[in-house]
Amino acid sequence: MAAACPTRLTPSDAPRRWAASSPVWIDRSTDAGSWDAYVAAHPGGTIQHLFGWMKAVSETFGHEAFALRAVRDGVVRGVLPLALVRSLLAGPMLVSVPYGIYGGPLADDDRIARLLIDEALRLCDRVGARRLDLRTTRAVDCDLPTCDDYVTFQRDLPSRADDVTAWLPRKARAAARQAEARARLTVEYSLDRLNEFWTLYSRSMRRLGSINYPLRFFERLIAAFEPRWPGSCNVQIVQCDGRAAAGLLTFHFGPIAMPYVSGWDERVDVYGLNQFLYANSMQHAVRAGCRIYDFGRSRRANIGAAAFKRFFGFEPTPLAYHRWSRHDGAGAWLSPGDARWSVPRRIWRRLPLALTRPLGAWLAKSIPG
Incomplete structure (x- = not known):
């Protein structure tokens, strides 16, 4: 995912808005500067949320990256870095972030974080992902179950x-x-x-x-x-x-x-x-x-x-x-603690x-x- 490559939005990728006095738009960002500025200013931001992490993942492993961004009044209000991992062992999965211990949405509030998660679930349907893995440090007020293995x-x-x-x-x-x-x-x-x-x-x-x-x-x-x-x-x-x-x-x-x-x-x-x-x-x-x-x-x-x-x-x-699976246990055996x-x-x-x-x-x- 290079910052210089523009993202073409298909109809299914079209921005979605949150019904409020000031709407929030969700899009797929190619602007590394505004993305990284938001991560650096956010109290939960980590180096693994940065645009460069996803770029390195994409360039090294070939995973398609999706930089979901929430914008309101022209200002970034949340980000969610994702990569589509087409695993030979567990099938396709969306992960935030691969090869990192942290990830998941960073947002101004849980309402915007839920919007980003909802868009990630829709993305799972569009790309055929069997699993969504959000490596959040704290639970977001959303419908996804949490995993307390770590x-x-x-x-x-x-x-x-x-x-x-x-x-x-x-x-x-x-x-x-x-x-x-x-x-x-x-x-x-x-x-x-x-x-x-x-x-x-x-x-x-x-x-x-x-x-x-x-x-x-x-x-x-x-x-x-x-x-x-x-x-x-x-x-x-x-x-x-x-x-x-x-x-x-x-x-x-x-x-x-x-x-x-x-x-x-x-x-x-x-x-x-x-x-x-x-x-x-x-x-x-x-x-x-x-x-x-x-x-x-x-x-x-x-x-x-x-x-x-x-x-x-x-x-x-x-x-x-936060983890969601289309089928119970999909991808679970990738855990190093699995007996297999x-x-x-x-x-x-x-x-x-x-x-x-x-x-x-x-x-x-x-x-x-």
């Missing part, structure tokens, strides 16, 4: 980077310090080291029995965000004795720092390496002016991931995703990286995160 973890950062170590819980602080003291660790933040990071990330995903996203997706996200928001994308590499041992791709947007994906080399045996990685990331976020660290979502059933985040002093906040994944995941861990890296990137087109 929680997120956020915590206010201290005002000074030097205070981060003392701000961490005792055990996390001790582990990070021990890693730094016992191993010759160095840290570099550089977008030029994205390839090294992806090597670590894809290796970790294989070890976890999960697919990796393609390198070009991260390249396109950086290309979409860095020119407009310098410093919004951060590639962090931790080296041990000059060897890349762990890495993190973190996004900064507004006051929030959000680590997106990580990776580490299990052959580098350093106790506390991950604690050091994240503690350093938090210090870097404070120096960049961030006030909140968003540790991302975890499935409620994934006790290990949640425990790791609690180890850093973060407590869970429920996420209220257990055998494929065990096999995946045994496959060579030369196979899992390209195959994972291909499968990611059908599994939108």
